[in-house]
Amino acid sequence: PKSFFQGKWFVIFLSFIAFVEAFILASPPAQGLPNFDNYFVLAIDVLTRFRDSALTLNATIPILVFTLFIVELYSNSERPFENLGSKIVAIFWILVPVILALNIYFEKGGPFILAMFFIIWVYDSFCYIFGSLLGKHKLFERISPKKTWEGSIGGAIVTLVVFYFANKIPQLQILSSVEWVILASVVIVAATYGDLVESLLKRNLGIKDS
Numbered sequence: 001p002k003s004f005f006q007g008k009w010f011v012i013f014l015s016f017i018a019f020v021e022a023f024i025l026a027s028p029p030a031q032g033l034p035n036f037d038n039y040f041v042l043a044i045d046v047l048t049r050f051r052d053s054a055l056t057l058n059a060t061i062p063i064l065v066f067t068l069f070i071v072e073l074y075s076n077s078e079r080p081f082e083n084l085g086s087k088i089v090a091i092f093w094i095l096v097p098v099i100l101a102l103n104i105y106f107e108k109g110g111p112f113i114l115a116m117f118f119i120i121w122v123y124d125s126f127c128y129i130f131g132s133l134l135g136k137h138k139l140f141e142r143i144s145p146k147k148t149w150e151g152s153i154g155g156a157i158v159t160l161v162v163f164y165f166a167n168k169i170p171q172l173q174i175l176s177s178v179e180w181v182i183l184a185s186v187v188i189v190a191a192t193y194g195d196l197v198e199s200l201l202k203r204n205l206g207i208k209d210s
Helices: 008-026 039-047 054-073 080-108 110-134 149-164 177-205
Strands: 138-140 144-148
Touching: 054 080, 080 110, 110 144, 110 149, 110 177, 138 149, 144 149, 144 177, 149 177
Parallel strands: none
Antiparallel strands: 138 144
């Protein structure tokens, strides 16, 4: 049987530690004078005044990956490449986007993050609607047989039109109409390829739902 250090829970544990550190580094610096009543609180207070969210990706993630290599060295596994590959993919597929979203949340605010998710929701919903009604030409049949060009194009058009008016919402006036359309275009492309890659991995592992 695999030990704790070889299984998924070890990766989850390390990812949780990295997420907590990311939260500390990305959150706004403390304000006012440090608390001198307790030396432990003072030390934490001083450290959190020099936060840098870039440290999370530039230092924490490489250290996390390096730790996985060292652990694998002592695991006596017969398939080190497979073990490392699955763990590292999990880190970059899940943890890195979560950390980036955390940074965006502290820099741009909650409504901006919700808008990013809403882009994906609108796009996916109208992809399904247009694909069901008009879909004839497969987008990537080998990986995802149900996705069609008609669905993707129809979903993209509706999403871009919707987000052209996004800055009419007071909380989303951080970007202009054109900037929202550009951002939505980037998110649409990333979401499409991300979904295809996820389908590729699920198909390889024989998993139906993610």
